[in-house]
Amino acid sequence: MSPTHSSTRPSDVLVIGGGIIGLVTAWRAAQRGLATALVDPEPGGGAAQVAAGMLAAVTELHYGEETLLGLNLASARRYPEFVAELTEASGRDPGHRQCGTLAVALDADDRAHLRDLHALQSRCGLASQWLTGRECRRLEPMLAPGVRGGLRVDGDHQIDPRRLAAALLTACERAGVRLHRTWAQRLTVDRDRATGVVTADGTALGAGRVVLAAGSLSGRLEGVPADVLPPVRPVKGQVLRLAVPRDRPPLLNRTVRAVVRGSHVYLVPRENGELVVGATSEELGWDTTVTAGGVYELLRDAHELVPGITELPLTETRAGLRPGSPDNAPLLGPTALEGLLLATGHFRNGVLLTPVTGDVLAHVLTTGELPAEARPFSPRRFGASALSEQPA
Structure with a gap:
């Protein structure tokens, strides 16, 4: 399908997905001075409307996930400061309880x-x-x-994901994030570089970088080359x-x-x-x-x-x-396709990993480098076979 019309203002960053991971990514990018847009028919919805919001880095520990534990703990440590900043930025209380x-x-x-x-x-x-x-x-x-x-x-606390999503949406709006309340239908690629998306109504949205943060739908976006399509189920x-x-x-x-x-x-x-x-x-x-x-x-x-x-x-x-991802850990950062980054595959830790995910993506978008704490979770850790074997 050819685009019927184009956006007149390309963004520095275009985030696909308006759940808590997409919202925190867009908010942090806008805070860094990047012209940011977000595409989602219902920003603030998604899995956050169902999640319980346990910030349980310790009691959620599973055998074989010691590497993920480090990222979980890093995010848990950031939560009090993150909540204070978000509350001030949005004027909303995200419902953080340090109850154990x-x-x-x-x-x-x-x-x-x-x-x-x-x-x-x-x-x-x-x-x-x-x-x-x-x-x-x-x-x-x-x-x-x-x-x-x-x-x-x-040390294992909780937050209300619905209130968290609402606060992040308000913070994005106040930070100048442009919201496109529609589906992203297809990634646009030009000369082996991601350049934006075409939405369900045929609008072409251009961007310097695209962040795919569409939760369980991340593996279904048309136009993404098979060798970089995230193995998310x-x-x-x-x-x-x-x-x-x-x-x-x-x-x-x-x-x-x-x-x-x-x-x-x-x-x-x-x-x-x-x-x-x-x-x-x-x-x-x-x-x-x-x-x-x-x-x-x-x-x-x-x-x-x-x-x-x-x-x-x-x-x-x-x-x-x-x-879910093959190793139950998130996919964070640049892919093999220039201009396309991932923030998806958080499985049961999406709410817990919200602060660190926003910080990691903002750092990559502004410096081009993946922070050391996130390097084990680069999308490039999965081989071509894992990336091509997508569920129907």
Whole structure:
């Protein structure tokens, strides 16, 4: 399709995708004095509307992800200053709570798993405290009597992703980011260089550099050469929201998480009385159906942790798509196609990695160099075979 009309003002930077990763990239680029535009039909939407917002670098640690841990910790350390700056820039409170996390075990197998996790955390120099079941219930009295033990991690906090997205959108608008509320349909390439996009309505938007930050959709943009197309797939997650009545005390004071019968479940209490329960992890392509089975399993597992949740009103059920990569780590920085950069593939750590992603992309866009902390996450770490084997 040929463009029907063109934008009269090419941008220095054009960001494709208006989720929290695209928004923070656009905001930071505009702060650095770059003329910045963003293309998304609904900026501030996407996976952030479903995510729970756990900033859990320590309790989210998985075996084999020690390199990713360093990036997660770097971003977690930046969060307080990042929130303060964003609040001032936007006039909005993104809902950051430094309330800590408690990971608990309900049976002997779960307890052994947590003990192993605690040992791994200790080897990585992370701060976590082992508690008995009685000590866990002293911290959170509404926990089930059967809790066998747990890990207290005071450094794992939370933020409200919906409020974060709204604050970033306002900050972008105030910083002069031009918003094009439409789909980016095709990347334009001229002489082996990315030069902009053609939108769904046929508008050609030119740019000096293009940042592809479209979450799970990043691998579907037309016009991207096969050897640089990001190997990102959608991973479905179902989430529930419950409401604690205002005339009742909070059910929980901190985030509580556990593995129940092999499935991960977490409960994230908000200051406004909302309780987020999540999340399933399903490799089902682009399906975003909320299923009875998904809702049942989440409520069943959450009830085993905190029996009192069955008395709460169920206010929302949602399903979203996490952008998964082959190694569960993000793709950050320049690709083999000149002028095209990636900020995608954050999987379950998109909210946590928001501050560091914005800083990394702003640094690359202004200096041309990828910071040392982000070099293990260059898109070029994947070979041509991984880049060409995209899910349908």
